[in-house]
Amino acid sequence: MHADVKKVLAEYEECYRRDSDALLSLxxxxxxxxxxxxxxxxxxxxxxxxxxxxxSILELGTSYGYSTIYLAEAARANTGIVTSCDFDVEKQIFANDMLRRAGLEDHVVFRSGDAIQIIESLEGEIEFCLIDLWNSYYIPAFDALYPKLAPLGYVIADNISSPDPVAGEGYRQHIRLRKDIESILLPIGWGLELSRRCASS
Ligand SMILES: C[S@@+](CC[C@H](N)C(=O)[O-])C[C@H]1O[C@@H](n2cnc3c(N)ncnc32)[C@H](O)[C@@H]1O
Incomplete structure (x- = not known):
């Protein structure tokens, strides 16, 4: 990764470390x-x-743009584009500034509003999607995304094991109703459900 990208990621990590120490006591x-x-x-x-x-990369849940940096850096390598959605415009303004400092702002399009409505408005196939919303939106997001997911397209859902493993398990069971989805829970970070659409469906 370019030094500018690493520098911005290190700033986020320092900030999260500092905030976590203070906030976890609340x-x-x-x-x-x-x-x-x-x-x-x-x-x-x-x-x-x-x-x-x-x-064709979709991010559901920009927040302050930490995950967006990793997605955008890969989008640049793949000559692709990240569409990043959040209903909080202020956070997206912050994220855009961090992307600019990392030299990645040309590889992300921000969409503000409800993620489900934004998915429904998107044209073309989606090859990769990160779902990182409030957990009540995971299943509606997957259902809206499913018809647009490319063959061999990936969906990664974060926070499956923490902080709400019951909601995470609900999502895992729901996506297994689709016969052309292969899926596995990975013990990475907060628990990731990695799903992929089969080649021919
Ligand atoms: C856990 S944070 C995302 C963290 C981010 N992906 C990262 O790693 O830096 C979840 C974000 O999703 C947004 N969000 C939750 N539900 C949403 C929805 N239905 N539509 C749009 N944004 C939503 C929240 O505003 C919040 O900023």
Whole structure:
């Protein structure tokens, strides 16, 4: 990765470390601050994307853009584009500034609003999607995404094991109703469900 990208990622990680120490002592710590995907998941997605050469990349849940940096760096390598969705515009403004500092702003298009409505409005196939929303939206997001998921397309759902493993298990059971989806729970970060559409469906 380019030094500018590494520098911006290190700033996020320092910030999350500092905020986590302070916020974890509070009874109602704000999840958006604490629940970035983290470096292991970021690196895993980046490697998977580069290996798959996916170009049409969707991120559901921009937040402050930590995961967006990893996706955008792979999009640049693949000559692709990340569409990143969140209903919080202020966070996306922050994320855009961090992308600019990492030299990656040309590889991301931000969409603000409800992720499900945004998926429904998208044209063309999606080759890779990160689902990292509030957990009540995971199943609706998957259902909206499914008709647009390319053959051999990947879906990664974060936070399957933590903080709400019951919701995570609900998502895992739901996606297994689709016969052309292969899926596995990976013990990376907060628990990732990695799903892939079979070649011919
Ligand atoms: C856990 S954070 C995403 C963290 C980010 N992916 C990262 O690793 O840095 C979840 C984000 O999803 C957004 N969100 C939750 N549900 C949403 C929905 N239905 N539509 C759009 N955004 C949503 C929240 O505003 C929040 O910023």
């Amino acid at each position: 009874p109602d710590a704000p999840q958006a601050v604490l629940l970035s995907v983290g470096p292991d998941t970021g690196q895993f997605m980046n490697s998977l994307l580069k290996g798959s050469k996916a170009r």
